[in-house]
Amino acid sequence: MSNDAYKQKQLLSLPEDVSSWQEIGRGAEAVVVRKGDLVCKTRIPKTYRAKELDNALRTKRTRKEAKILFELTVPSPELVAFTEDAILMTYVSGKKLSDVFSAKHIPIVAKLIFDLHQRDVVHGDLTTANMIEQPTDAIALIDFGLAQHNARIEDKAVDIHLFFQSVKSNHHSLYAVLREQFFTFYVDSAVQERLRVVESRGRNKGK
Numbered sequence: 001m002s003n004d005a006y007k008q009k010q011l012l013s014l015p016e017d018v019s020s021w022q023e024i025g026r027g028a029e030a031v032v033v034r035k036g037d038l039v040c041k042t043r044i045p046k047t048y049r050a051k052e053l054d055n056a057l058r059t060k061r062t063r064k065e066a067k068i069l070f071e072l073t074v075p076s077p078e079l080v081a082f083t084e085d086a087i088l089m090t091y092v093s094g095k096k097l098s099d100v101f102s103a104k105h106i107p108i109v110a111k112l113i114f115d116l117h118q119r120d121v122v123h124g125d126l127t128t129a130n131m132i133e134q135p136t137d138a139i140a141l142i143d144f145g146l147a148q149h150n151a152r153i154e155d156k157a158v159d160i161h162l163f164f165q166s167v168k169s170n171h172h173s174l175y176a177v178l179r180e181q182f183f184t185f186y187v188d189s190a191v192q193e194r195l196r197v198v199e200s201r202g203r204n205k206g207k
Helices: 003-007 051-071 103-118 153-170 172-185 189-205
Strands: 022-026 030-035 038-043 079-082 086-090 131-133 139-141
Touching: 003 051, 038 051, 051 079, 051 086, 103 131, 103 139, 103 153, 103 172, 153 172, 153 189
Parallel strands: none
Antiparallel strands: 022 030, 030 038, 038 086, 079 086, 131 139
């Protein structure tokens, strides 16, 4: 996808009625609102930072997330437009995977993460709460606020490690099955080997 096509997505301002859209999520960094098939994610100003620095950081992070969404080929929200501090994207309908996660989802999720990493993108917050089971049974990734373009094996291994830990905490009964099956579908021995190193570091810190 061309850089010119990405730049054409940039707007000077949001739709006038966005303030009346339904709020569907709010975190430390952003508020998310929805109207029909559109979602708007706006990064919240931080009053504890100097205004100029805060504006620069929010712009940088918004543009990075927008560029990643624009280039993604895995199931995910489609970038519609962006401003200095907000992203307009398509709404992904379906059920949060955190509400329905079962063993049948493990192969699909493993392939999804593999496809993402093959494009040298790490998500940064891989949890079942950031995955949507769509009506087609496909699984989509959402919330790329911590994502980055990165080809490092280390960061891909850390991405997987954090996902494993989230499953261990939130879906404990499926943790052993996940460990057993994941690398049957995420076919990268280098990342698998690096994951062992990452996990070994974690165990050593706990001693």
